[in-house]
Amino acid sequence: MTLQEVVEGLVARADAPGACLAVRAPGLDALAVTGHRQVLGVASPLPMTAATSHDLASVTKAFTTTALAALGVDLTDPVRRYLPDAPPVSIDDLLLHRGGLWEWWPTYCDATGPDEGARLARSLPLRYATGSGRHYSDLGFMLLGQVVEVASGTRLPDALRQLVLDPAGMTRTAYAAPVGTDVAASGTGDAIEQRMLAVGEPYPVPRSPTDFDGWRHHVIAGEVADGNAFHTFRGVSGHAGLFSTVEDLLRLGTALCASAVGEGPWPAVGAYLQPGPDPGQSRGYRWWTTTVEDCTATAYGHPGFTGTTLAVLPEHGASVVLATNRLQVRGAPVPNEEMWVPALQAAHQLLHR
Secondary structure, three states, X not given: OOHHHHHHHHHHOOOOOEEEEEEEEXXXXXXXEEEEEEOOOOOOOEEOOOOOEEEOHHHHHHHHHHHHHHHOOOOOOEHHHOOOOOOOOEHHHHHOOXXXXXXXXXXXXXXXXXXXXXXXXXXXXXXXXXXXXXXXXXXXXHHHHHHHHHHHOOXXXXXXXXXXXXXXXOOOOEEOOOOOOOEOOOOEOOHHHHHHHHXXXXXXXXXXXXXXXXXXXXXXXXXXXXXXHHHHOOOOOOOOOEEEEHXXXXXXXXXXXXXXXXXXXXXXXXXXXXXXXXXXXXXXXXEEEEEEOOEEEEEEEXXXXXXXXXXXXXXXXXXXXXXXXXXXXXXXXXXXXXXXXXXXXXXXXXXXX
């Protein structure tokens, strides 16, 4: 299947109104794009282009991880070395999602701003025993973002610019809002998080929708979709908040690939791009395997709830980006993985042609 067939199939099945799939490797630069960046809340659909900015959601975690690698933070360090009032877990525990923290918490029900939210993230009791298993946690990356700030001695946007964006040559990536007006829309308001609180699923936090009176009800375009990042952290957090373009994400991927073989700006990143003790999880990055002919390659990267995924295949020196607006639909959105796995397979096939 070609890249163009992949993105056209996503749109034809109504998995997302628009999609862009790109692959970059030595001697290869391929991209396919189709559909619309916004269809809800506008008089006429707006086209998606290769230059469209996307709310990265949890792809932000890959940037936080890269910043830690750039700082050379010792993975065995206790988080309390940087945040004295944090839980008794290590940097490695949080990167592997084995710290035992809550997976998610509506901080905006309890905190009125970034400082209160940061303290709340540090003070919440553990939900699980540390090291007892992988429990994917936004809270853990809220803490890791704070670690980056302490270790770098500067606020997260400046730290990210100095440690990640500038070394990778990224010029259209920013917290809180996109660079420019060509931006993919996400969902309608905070409806998904309101429902999470109403039904107690998938996380039974002891809060209800009536505990917060700032819910958004408009179509989200140009502001951060994640409720914690938007309402509590003003668009700047270690777990979510970044906007970027496909081109900038490819640049990050190229720098990660070079670093994995000791030739890029972050030589320590090789230790992060290794499978961890749990399937599909390395240090801060996720991983997937893909097989074409006799080649089984491992891709390291991260998906984002809004519909964008970045991954690198170090064996091929390749970067793959799938950018969609899967939340711009009426009804339940299709899971990221259902879109990403075929896209990754098509990208791997292209690398072997």
